[in-house]
Amino acid sequence: MESAELRELLTAEAIALLDSLPAYSSATDVLKIVSELRKAGHSASLVATVLTQAKLRAKATGKFGDFAQRMLFTEAGLEQATRLPVAALHAGRFVRAGLTRVADLGCGIGADALAFAGAGISVTAVEADEVTAALAAYNLSPFPEAEVHHGTAEEASLENVDAVYLDPARRTSGHSNTQRLTKSEDYSPSLDFSFGLSGKLPTGIKLGPGFDRDLIPDHCEAQWVSVNGDVVELGLWFGSLARPGITRSALLLTREGMHELAAGADAPDAEIAEIGDYLYEPDGAVIRARLIGDLARSLGAHMLDEHIAYMSSNTAVQTPFASTFQVEQVCALDVKVLAKELARRGIGTLEIKKRGVDIDPAEFRKKLSLTGKKSATLFLTRVGERRMAVLAHRHGEPSDRNSP
Incomplete structure (x- = not known):
C-alpha cells in the first residue's frame, strides 16, 4: 500500500463504502461489484482500494473473528x-x-x-x-x-x-x-x-x-x-x-x-524401544520446547530413536499433546514393497508423514500409484541407520488390519 492509497482509504467516503460492501468470499462476483461501484460514480482507484480491504477483512476473520470487519490491513501486516x-x-x-x-x-x-x-x-x-x-x-x-x-x-x-x-x-x-x-x-x-x-x-x-x-x-x-x-x-x-x-x-x-x-528445563529423553501397537506424533510446540521425554513418560510410552520425535506404546492413551495412531504394519522403506501392500489393502487416500529421512512426500506419493477407496497414514522415518515405513490409522477411526 502506497501513501496515496492510504490517504484515499482513510476518508469518510472510503470507509463508508468499504463497510457497505457485502461479505467477501471466493464466490463473490467482483466484476459485478466493480461495475456497480463505477456506475455509482466512484473512482477506479477507490474501488480497487476498498475491494482489496474487503478481501483482506475476509482473510483476517481467521485471526480476528468479528473484529476483522472494522479493521484495516496490509497484506504483510x-x-x-x-x-x-x-x-x-x-x-x-x-x-x-x-x-x-x-x-x-x-x-x-x-x-x-x-x-x-x-x-x-x-x-x-x-x-x-x-x-x-x-x-x-x-x-x-x-x-x-x-x-x-x-x-x-x-x-x-x-x-x-x-x-x-x-x-x-x-x-x-x-x-x-x-x-x-x-x-x-x-x-x-x-x-x-x-x-x-x-x-x-x-x-x-x-x-x-x-x-x-x-x-x-x-x-x-x-x-x-x-x-x-x-x-x-x-x-x-x-x-x-x-x-x-x-x-x-x-x-x-x-x-x-x-x-x-x-x-523447569528441557526434558530428558524417554527410554528407547521398538515400535509397539500405537504411535504418537507430538504437537510441534511440544517438540520445539523439547518436552517429548516428559510427555512420553506421562503416557507410559517410549521413544523410537533419540533424534526422532515419534513415541510408541502398546496401550493407547488419549492426549491433547499428541496425535495417536494405531499401527497396522511396519516394513522397510521400499517404494515397491509399499506400493504392492497399499494396492493389496485398497488404499487410495494416503496421508504421508516423515521425520529423519530426506524424502519429498509429494514425489513419493506419485511412485505409489494409489488406487482404492480406503484411507491410511504412512510414516516414513528411521531408527538408528534403519529406514522404516509404518502404516497406521488414526486411533478411533476404522482399522484396515483385517483387509484381504
Whole structure:
C-alpha cells in the first residue's frame, strides 16, 4: 500500500463504502461489484482500494473473528499479526503481573495492542513504517487506552511505562510479498536491543517458532504456542512476566480448549524401544520446547530413536499433546514393497508423514500409484541407520488390519 492509497482509504467516503460492501468470499462476483461501484460514480482507484480491504477483512476473520470487519490491513501486516486469542493470552500475563502501562514496540497493525487495550492496559504502540502505523492508529481508535506513534523502537520513550512488549520485524520491509529474514542479526529492532530491555523492565518478546534455541537467554521463560496443530510463535518472557520455576512450556490452543505442558528445563529423553501397537506424533510446540521425554513418560510410552520425535506404546492413551495412531504394519522403506501392500489393502487416500529421512512426500506419493477407496497414514522415518515405513490409522477411526 502506497501513501496515496492510504490517504484515499482513510476518508469518510472510503470507509463508508468499504463497510457497505457485502461479505467477501471466493464466490463473490467482483466484476459485478466493480461495475456497480463505477456506475455509482466512484473512482477506479477507490474501488480497487476498498475491494482489496474487503478481501483482506475476509482473510483476517481467521485471526480476528468479528473484529476483522472494522479493521484495516496490509497484506504483510495481516500475515505477521498475532492471532487475537494468542494476543489475549499475552495481555493476560501483563494483567496478572500487575503491569498497567505497556510500550508495544513494533506494533504492526496493532493486534497485540488491541488485546492490551481490551484488557484495560494503557498501551503506547510504536511502529517504524508510516503506512502501517496509520492503520494501527485506525484499528486502535475505539480504545482511549491506546495511542500510536510513528517511530523506531530504539527511539521510543519508556519514561511513562512499566513494561515492554516487542515483536521484532523478521521479514524484509514492505506491505506485500515480503521475505523471511534468515539471520537473527537482521531483525529490527535487534536482539541485543530487545534482550537489553529485559534487564530494565518486565519484557515480552515474540519470535518465530523456529528461532535458534541456542540464542534464548537463560533468565527467561520460553513458551512455544500452537493453534490447532500449527506452531505460530515463540514467546520469551522476562522479569515478572515469567512464571517462577518454568523455563520451557508448550501451550496448545485447540478447538476443545487450552492445554499446557511446562517444565523447569528441557526434558530428558524417554527410554528407547521398538515400535509397539500405537504411535504418537507430538504437537510441534511440544517438540520445539523439547518436552517429548516428559510427555512420553506421562503416557507410559517410549521413544523410537533419540533424534526422532515419534513415541510408541502398546496401550493407547488419549492426549491433547499428541496425535495417536494405531499401527497396522511396519516394513522397510521400499517404494515397491509399499506400493504392492497399499494396492493389496485398497488404499487410495494416503496421508504421508516423515521425520529423519530426506524424502519429498509429494514425489513419493506419485511412485505409489494409489488406487482404492480406503484411507491410511504412512510414516516414513528411521531408527538408528534403519529406514522404516509404518502404516497406521488414526486411533478411533476404522482399522484396515483385517483387509484381504
